[in-house]
């Protein structure tokens with residue numbers, strides 16, 4: 001089981017040249033990254049194949065897509081399927097990121113189908129869950145996370161690996177991360193839900209303004225297996241420092 005993970009989510013950032021510079025920087029920095037840390041790079045789909053080839057001989061670096069369709073093939077113009085991602089060497093796929101839930105109207109039901117489609121072809125889903133500020137302020141954050149996790153696991157199976165990322169929506173891209181205690185509380189809730197469904201070895205990552213200044217404190221909290229990092233992962237030096245933040 002992997003229990004120290006740092007995943008970069010580039011979102012819709014970087015030209016092809018910038019992607020290459022970042023990837024070369026990561027290869028040059030691999031000696032500085034602790035050997036027990038799994039690094040995952042979630043890049044725009046157009047770069048995945050080339051990145052996969054670049055990291056072919058680096059088992060500690062895995063490539064992730066940021067989204068996929070819930071069918072393996074068909075008349076879905078503009079979409080990319082889990083089996084296509086597998087065919088170009090992609091091992092992970094972010095599913096249900098809050099930006100996709102809010103801007104692309106992805107529902108818990110659709111996300112459960114995407115998880116199913118990923119698992120069918122052994123593409124490990126990194127399922128994002130998280131509450132909005134309004135949901136937290138109304139005290140419904142426990143309920144939201146419970147619904148999101150329950151839906152995500154509908155077609156999952158403890159035999160097939162899956163990663164969960166707790167990303168409070170109010171912490172994403174705001175510079176205001178959850179406190180260590182807030183994060184630990186929600187991770188404990190998620191781990192309890194996972195255990196109910198017999199998922200006992202599932203890493204739960206924290207995401208939302210995680211950076212090289214707060215990662216060490218967050219990663220030292222019980223139940224936090226690492227981070228899913230947006231803004232602070234765009235710079236290779238700060239990303240490498242985050243990979244060094246486990247105690």
Ligand code: 13P
Nearest residue numbers: 009172173208209230231
């Ligand atoms: P930031 O690190 O920019 O807050 O983004 C987090 C995120 O959404 C990762 O998926």
